[in-house]
Every structure is written in structure tokens, then in C-alpha cells.
Amino acid sequence: MVSGTPDPRHDNDVNHVAARWMDRHGNTLFRYALARVGDPSAAEDLVQETLLAALRGIAGFRGESAERTWLTGILRHKIMDHFRRVARERAIWADVDEPPETDTDFDAEGQWRGDVARWNRPEQALEQAEFWSVFEQCVGALPEKLRTPFALREVEGVQTEVLADLLSVSKNNLWVMLSRARQRLRRCLQHHWFADR
């Protein structure tokens, strides 16, 4: 526990704890959620659910992780639950047998239609704010059906088995979705960033 931080286990005043959490971590948790679920009102609900769960579980807070890390851990679980709910309610991942999209990259024989251009020192791009804005736009341009699995897998690092279960899809279909997402993202980065460099 960071010295000087009051230990919520010994704090009898729940309102005080709640207000303090909101002051110290409210915006951070909100941004964390918003960046992932994209919808402000869903993000607010997630902050609320997180703090409620935290109050209930205060005894389990062992003080070995900083308060914010602990709260963020709870929020992560709530975010996964959110996507599980979305998957169940909207069934956007259910229609597994949709016709394969026409492939922009490969011809009928499965050969590249054009040469795959080499990217010139891509690691330098990571240092540039402009690149990140292109990257974000390219991820944002993915259809939701591909974007959510991709972000959960690559950004949140959710394991494939867990993710397939969460979205109620077979592992095989998940691999296909992830492969399509990477393929599109690569194409987008090629067009909007690397082609001019």
C-alpha cells in the first residue's frame, strides 16, 4: 500500500470512501471504460458497477496493489461482462455462415493481387502522434463485428478460448475474424500511412 493512502478497510464512512474514489479515480475509470465500450452512458454504468462491487469487496482489498490498480482490475471484469451481454443480446457474432467477403488482397488462386510493399522503419511511426491518429482511425474503421474481437484480443490481451466463449463463437470463427481484422488494418495502414513514406 502506498504510504499516506487511507486504507478503505478501516474507513467506516462508506459515503466518504465513495466520494474519495470518485474524486481520485472517477475520471480515469470513466476514460478507461469509454475508450473500450465507446458509449458514454454504458461507460458511466460500468464505473458505477465497479465502485459498487469495490464497496462490497472492500474486505478483499489486500492493499498490496495500489487502489487504482485494484479498481481497474474490477472494471476490466465489468467490461468483459458488458461485451458478453452485448454478444448475447445483439447476436452480432452469431451469423457465422455469412458469405465470405470478396477478397481485396487475394485473387481466385489465393495469390496476392499486388505486391505487398515493405514498410520503411515502421518502429519510427510509433513515436509519432500523427501515426497514432491514423492507427486509431483504421481500427475505428473496422466493422464492429471485427473491431470488438480484435480490440479484446490484441489490446486487452484476452485469451482466444476465453474470447470465443465470451462472444459465443467457435474458435475457428474467431480466428477467421481476427485474421480479417488484421488484414484490413494492414491495408488501411498501408494506404493511409506507409504508402506516402
Place this chain on the structure above:
Amino acid sequence: MISCKRAAKLASEEFDRRLGFRDRLALRLHTFMCRNCKAYVRQLDFIKTACEQVEQRLTTLTEAQLSAEARARIIRKLSRRD
């Protein structure tokens, strides 16, 4: 030799599962001989690296704030919990 399309799919799947021996071998052989797929594999690696950095950037990028109403509503809810 497997097609480029198949190689590209395997290259992606390698991030998500452990490929079987035959698939792994087929992919290695293919990318050894095919410069397009070799470039593609490098680009997937780069995307992976970028995504790892996104995790840290996500929260700092947005400057969104909880509205005063939301803040008050959540605190009210928390103090009334059962």
C-alpha cells in the same frame, strides 16, 4: 506449396493458437520463398507491437470526464447500496 492466402491466414492464427507441426512448417517454407508473405508477416508483427502500446495510450488519449450529474448519481447510488 500453400497459397499466399492460406499463408496469410496461418500467419495471423499463429498469434491466437499453437499451430500444428505441418502448418508451421508449411508457413515457414512459404514465407522463406515468398517475399510478399514475408513482408506481410513483418507487418502483422508490427501491428501486434502497436496494439501492445495502445493499451497504455487508451486511457490517456481521451480527455473525457464524468459529467457532474453522472458523478452525483453514482455517489447517490453507492451510498444507498444494500
